[in-house]
Structure formats: structure tokens, C-alpha cells
Amino acid sequence: MVQTTAAQKTAPAPARQGWAALRRRDTITRLSVITALLAFTLFGLPQILSQYYTDAMTQVAAYAIVALGLGMLVGRVGLYSLGQVAVLAIGAWAGARLLFATGQPFPVVLVEAGLITMLLGTLIGLPALRLRGLYFALITLMLSGAITVVLATVNFPNGGGGFTGYNGGSLHIPAIRRPSIAGGDVAYFRYAVVVAIIMFVLVYAHIKTRPGRAWAAIRQSEPAALAAGINITFYKIWAFALASFITGVAGGVLAGADRFLYSIDFHPQDSISLLAVVLMGGVYSMYGAVIAALLNSLLPAALQNWGVSQDWLTILFGIGVLQVLTTAPAGLVDQFPRDMKRLGGLIMRLVRRPAARAPAASAPPGTSGTSGTSGTSGASGAARGGKS
């Protein structure tokens, strides 16, 4: 017995060193890839993109934040919210109102819009947090509808007086203010990307520390979380508050991007397609939020530019969600590299042994091996998905 324990105790030491080295190298690679991508986004992209696509990419930056919030709710806590676009509308409203009514600097307005949205979103979500799964989705969808009705009745502030600030008769409707350093479209695109980066870092910091642990525990097993002394309601509210905050900030960014806001921009059915793209992008990775935003905001713009009917989007998203739910619960962000690796392996095998037919018979075990591992990860993902 003593020998077993001794053997078990000596084993971790070299393994730990190996892991630490691996982790370090992994972290360095990841950081350089992210830095390169961001540098390209900030400085390369505006050079090659037209005005039309620059605006679309500004939308992508704002919706990446929204998708991040929703992905966090779905992937980390298992809350399927169908009201995120309404939360976004609250943020946009608060931002627009503050920008018209006050002369505060833009970043301050963004934070305030985030805080107001956090407060309202959490208040609205509070009773809904007691619910799970389908009921939570239904409640948030209904709230989203209710908020849309209010928006459609009173309209978005357009520089008029009062809280609603709507002046239907005005001919010269003032545009929503932008930050002084980012008045132009390209500059505002960069501004939006920087805000998005800050929001991603904020969420990353949460995921890697105690709240992230608590959320992971809640999502997989509420009994285990309870037994570990995690106050489930508190951490669910925290997740909801954080998601509302960043979505509110995104609303502020969107207000500055669009310059004119209309209630029709925030249709409740957009929340459903948002959930679809978030699921397609992948809810377990932060890259998934970026992919989701590209699908949500860049793809429609591209289709419009190519003269393809927007109706195809609905069909595409429907098929995409089905595909993701059946074959890749972790989304495109997980599936695409895996499929590329498999394709690469297949090509390598074909290139290496083009003539040998007999060894090719030994190849299938290799293929079944890779598909086996992906199958298990898929299955475990499905189990995770099923749990939440």
C-alpha cells in the first residue's frame, strides 16, 4: 500500500514539469496568434475593405460582444436566453439618450450604458433565473417581445427632449455623437474593435478565476456545485449581470455606429437567429463569439452586396444549427480545425503512399482512430449539451 502511494507521488513531478512547459509554449503561441490577428484587424483590414464592409465589420465588433455574452450564458451557465437583442436595445437606448442629453466622454457613456443595462437586465432576469432550460428561454423571449412593444410605441431617442427624446416632426434629426478621436468610419471601426477586446478580456478574466469555476460547476452538476458551497443563484445572477453589462456596452457602440437608431433594428426574432449563430460559432470558446458575429452581421451584408435574397440566411442558419447540434456541439470553432486536420491527414496519406494498395488497408484503423476520438469528444459534448 505504501509503495503504491510512493509511486503515485513520484509520478506527478516530471509530468507536471512537462505540462508546465507545454502550457508555456502553448500560451506563447496563442498570444502571438491573437496579437497577429488583432493587429491585422486593426491596421490591415481597414486598408483593404470598402466603406460598406468597414461599416459591416463595425457591426461585427459590436455583435461579437453580444455573442460573447450569450455564448457565456449558454456555454458556461447553461442559460438559453432568447432576449439578448432586447437587452442590446436597452443598452443602445441608454447610450443614445446619454449621448444626446449629456456631454460626457464616449467611454464614460459606454460604461454607464453597460451599468444601466446590467441593472435593468438583471432586474428583469431575476425572476427568470429561478427557471431553467426551455422555461428560461420562453420567459426571456416574452420579455424581449415586451421590450420591443415598448420600443415600437415610444421609438428610439433621436435628439428630441425628455427621456424618450423622440421628435417625429423634426426635419433635421441630429445624428448620434461619436467619440472625438473616432469620428470617421475607419477610426470608429478601430474604436469598436478596441472596446470589444476590452470586453473579451473582462470575460476571460472572469472565466479563468473563481466565477468561471463556479459557472462550470453549475453547468455540469448543480448538486456538485451546491456541495462545494457555491451559491448557485448568486453566480447565475453574476453571469446574467456580466452578460447584460457587456451587451449594454455593445449597445452603446452600436448607437455610435448606426448614428440613427430605429426600433425595427431590434426585432425579437433577431434574438433567435442570434442564438442560432452563437450555437453555430461555438459556445465553449471565445473565438466562437467572433465567428457568430461574422455570421450574424457580415454574412447578411455580403449577401446583400452580392444580390442574394436574405431569406437564404434563415435556411442556412436552420441547417447550420441542425448540423452543429447533431455533429459538433462545440460549434464551428471546434469542428473546423478538426475536419481540416482530418483532411490534412488524409491528403498526407494519399501523397505518401499513392501506389501501395495493401498498406492502405491498414490505414482505416488510423482513420477510425481519429474519428473515434472526435466521436467521443462529440459525444461528451452532446452529454454536456444534454445536461444543460
Next chain:
Amino acid sequence: MIEVDNLTVRYGGVTSLDGMTLSFEKGTCGLIGPNGAGKTTFFNVLSGFVRPASGTVRAFGTDLLGLPHFRRARWGVRRTFQTEQAIEQLSVYDNVAMMASSLRGGARRADVLAAIEFAGIGASSYAPVGTLGAGQRRLVEVARAVAGQPRLILLDEPAAGLPDEETAHLAAVIKAIPGQTGALTILVDHDMSLVSAVCETTAVLDFGKLIAVGPTAAVLRDEHVMRAYLGTAEV
């Protein structure tokens, strides 16, 4: 020291625990009984998942039933589950660090690492739990139970489905828990060799009633226990 007095739990018409009275002094204690005897229900009462119809539980002078469930973990109640509940998405370290603890900063980190070391998981503390084997995951749960100054550790069939050599290692770890932490450990298991290897005292439940308690070897020879377990007629 835990004193359970006249504890009754009902689920609708089913009486799962029927006036159970029991006390354990210290060390590792076994709780055995056939399926449906109320062992897990007893654990659920202690960790706050189930509210009893009547009865009191005092542990080290504290009225456990008066604490809300998430407070109990902070007080020092730890438990594992019949189906292993290590969180796949998190690393070994994060799995143990999620346990409520009064320690902060460096002391907390040291405590978590000590718990991982103590359980002898045989994997890096950075390794994601999703990559570990069944036995290692069970040990992650044990490490979680040992972290953060526990006072009462409840292990619900920790060796279920494990091969013999892993069970032996687990038994050694469980046996060392009271010495390591000073916590009272209660072990529920169907594996009699594990119970007799680890527990000094054992209590037997049958249909929600305590039918025997005492030194493990004596209890396992008791004819009431044999009858409850094996269904033998009067000898």
C-alpha cells in the same frame, strides 16, 4: 463528533429514514445497508439537499440543519456522489479550488495543492479532468473533499466501478483522511472489503432504521446484518 437524533425523512408516502438515531465519534466510519436503506438520503440531509420531516443533527456542537446548504460547505461539510461529479471542463486544480474555503491567497493555493498531492491523483494539476480516467476522477473528488479545512466528509460509494488496484489506492487515501485533516469521515459503500479495510466503526441501515452499530468486524458478523444483506432465514 456527529449526533443524529430521531431523524425522519419522507418522500410522499415513502419513509426513507425512519427515526434514525446514531452517533459517530471520530475517524473513518462506515455506513452500509441494502439498496434503498436510506444511506444516500442521510447524506442528502447532511449536505442540505433534503429537508427532514423531523429530527436533529448536531456536528461538533453546531446544529447542521439550521444552516443553508451553501453555508454547510463553508462550515466544513464535504461530500462526493454515487455518480462521479468531477467537472470535465476544469483542470484538476480548478476542480479542487472550487470548494468553498476560509483560506485566501497563497495559503489557499497551498491548501489546494496539498489536497491534490494527498490524493495522489498521478496527473498534473493543470491537466483537464476530461482527460483523466475513472479512478483518477474519483481521486479528484476526494482531493476536493479534503481541501479547505473540512470537518465532516461524506463519501458516497467512492469505489463504485473501480478495479481492485485503484480501490486499494483509494482505500489507503481514505484511511489517511482523518489523520490529514482531523475530519470525521463517513463512508457509504457496498464493497465490504473496502469498508472493513478502512472503517473502525460501522453502522448498518435497513429500511430507514439503524439495525446495528459498532466495531466493523463485529457488525459484519452480526446475524441481523447478514439477514438484511443476504436475505437468509433465521439461522
